[in-house]
Amino acid sequence: MSELSKIYQAENYEDALYQAWEKSGAFKPGKKGKAFSIVLPPPNVTGKLHIGHAAMLAYQDVMVRYHRLQGDKTLWLPGMDHAAIATQNVVEKELKKAGHSRYDLGRPRFLNKVEAFAEDSKKVIRGQIKKMGSSLDWSRERFTLDESSSLAVKTAFKKMYDDGLIYRGERVVNWCPRCQSTLADDEVEHREEQSKLYYIKYGHVTVATTRPETKLGDTGVAVNPKDERYKKLVGEKLVADLMGNFLVLKVFADREVDMTFGTGAIGVTPAHSQTDYQWALKNDLSFIKVINEEGKMTEAAGQYQGLTVKECREKLVADLQKAGKIEKIEEYTNNLSVCYRCGTTIEPLTSKQWFVAVDKKIPGRGKTLKQLAIEAVKKGGIKIIPDRFNKTYFQWMDNLRDWCISRQIWYGHRIPVWYNQDKIFVGLTAPTGEGWIQDEDTLDTWFSSSLWTFSTLGWPKKTPDLKTFHPTSVMETGYDILFFWVARMILMSTYLIKEVPFKTVYLHGLVRDKEGRKMSKSLGNGIDPLDMIAKFGADALRLSLLVGATPGNDARLYEEKIAGYRNFVNKLWNISRYILSKSQETNHKKQKISKSQITKLETLADKWILGELDKIIASTAKNIEEFKFSAAGEELYEFTWSKLADWYLEVAKIEGGKDQILLSILEKLLILWHPFCPFVTEAIWSEMGKKTLLMIERWPKVLVKKQAASHDFELIQQAVTAIRNIRSERQISPKEILDCSIKTSVKAVKDNLSLLAGLAGLKIAASVKGITVNSTKVEITLAVQANAELDKKRAAEAMQLRQYIEVQQRKLKNQVFVSRAPKEVILKEKEKLKQAQEKLQKLS
């Protein structure tokens, strides 16, 4: 066995270990055990991974490695998302730098470019995922645009079309003029913006608007039915002249009109507003489209044709002002709609698009898609962690409207619909015959990702994987895509395969910077996971992301925190180094020492540490199964550093002959830590000379030892700490041997304390005068000089104790307390009182 370095050098081990894992085939699910599966939320192929991805990988790898150690048939399936608009944007931006547009290249050549970019991106991302130590089954890697995903998409589309759940219609949609595409409602973000509210005269009625240019498309005026000012106008037709554009406006009443806003009368623009569109349908208004897909004014805008929206607004307002048609202009804070991908202002406009009907009854099921998705969570098929997101989910589902799924971009799944004059064909492949032309549009990227849990397992084919691993066990993802993705997966899965896509949804929070700000390129406060791995090692990064992060809550990350866990990883390394070096020494002397001497087990300290080990084996498993990764990590950390290293190893140095017990503890400890920090644990495992991999070991069994030893060992700890305290405050060197006397009812304490005395520098003496240190059953008197200042401190301590005793006595005399509190609580309180009294007695 080679000598281990003083400090764990992560970079010397990580890549080789990953290769060894991958080569061993252990990332693939085994043949036995119950199934445990997670499908990786596919990262977008837009470039590289950020720290949020690193966090996601850490959480999932903990679960996956844990279940593998439990002997489950464990699958973690990797894949990536083509992220239609996002990816196309990146490539278009690059083209633009060279002065080109996608139209210069044409569809096929442009798509080749995007595909090449996506392939490069995938390579980079794969590398990053591996750097994190993620134990994914790469033999099953998938892509949302690969062949079988395409088949799944087309199959789903056709079925929904045949069931009447997908339809084509002319409706107001969210249009991004920059992306040249529609967006779903939830892909629109809202930003507060300082703008102006213009009061425009429509003859004798004045309407208020933030968007004067759309007024050119007004065909109605809405008022509240209760509004006395306008009552007599309802049903009338107004004619307004907007700089030569004559508007014919039907006045109608609707309860949703806010009488207190503006003038109480609203100009209605059916072609450029969702609300107005609904009103127009109800009140039979006509549609005038004044803004086109480029964000420019149409022919219907008369003299303003060809101007951009902004230009038109400025010119029209100036013209109207000159003509005396503007009553006033007020400052106003507006909620601006912008594209979530590029931030461009959304133009709502009417357009012919494909939609998924969420409120239509599914033939043969008697329920709507929306109802299916709500039931899946309500009836307990799916558990969301933390559960407060149930409410958010239901609220969103209740408000869900038909989902616009067609996008006017090139990169993505082409809509499987063909047209021939007025004939239409929907199918998996092009129809035969002359004159069929496929729809130019592609599908919303979320359409393909909504099938992800089962399309990755082979659907629509009935594969063994689909049978074994679906529904998946856990969906681990960020709460920010609960709607985009999680909700849509539930919708599609319950409809298409009559199964929930996953049993548990674990939602993690965002990773923020030290000040709690969102990490972003513009702020430059992002932390690159690869930099951190290079600096501190992947294990340290994983731990810093795992510990301190609770589900659904954002967590902060900064270098000092990662450095702290790097220190811990090194501590684990050195604990192992010590244990291994000791056992090596003994091996050399093996012939001289009898077996009974080597395994001098079962001292008080042995019993204590083995009891603690049992506890931590059980609690770590429980914590991981309950998704409390942070708590699991914290408790293990405490066991490893504060109990094993700080106490047991020190005792072991004194008592000696603990090679077997130490090695056995180390083996178990490495298994417990493996899900959290797989690299260092596997590295140590191999340094121990193990021939098989740690990652395929089995989770240790709890031995159910009698744990009475715990308490007695804690007495020793208390006494030792008290002695050190005295040394520290009186500045007595640890080397100075102190005379003392020990009184205790527990014999083991006396024995062990004499061993530990070497630590504390104690000398046993029959009777000594000096300062008394005590815990419940131990009393130690140290021969040290009195010190006025410190005696004062002891007096203050005594004072505090007396107060506490008084409180406890009052509590125990209180009849109401004694009669109502449970017995255990009363006993506990009595014990506390007794301890305080004893302590006080010895102090004075």
Add this chain to the structure above:
RNA sequence: GGACAAUUAGCUCAGCUGGUUAGAGCGUUGCAUUCACAUUGCAAAGGUCGCUGGUUCGAAUCCAGCAUUGUCCACCA
């Protein structure tokens, strides 16, 4: 406008379904140096758990209200 969360030591956060004299890490202070580890060890200081009421024998924990911060949703033109 609605909903949700957070508010605990200088900083970052634990604290499960009420029973602690409220914990950890970092930071701070003092001490220790050829010991597995200075990426270390030992010890200490530091909090009336946002505010006000209520329920209870007992509240950081449950309830109500308020304040501050943050997030999400919503068609207020």
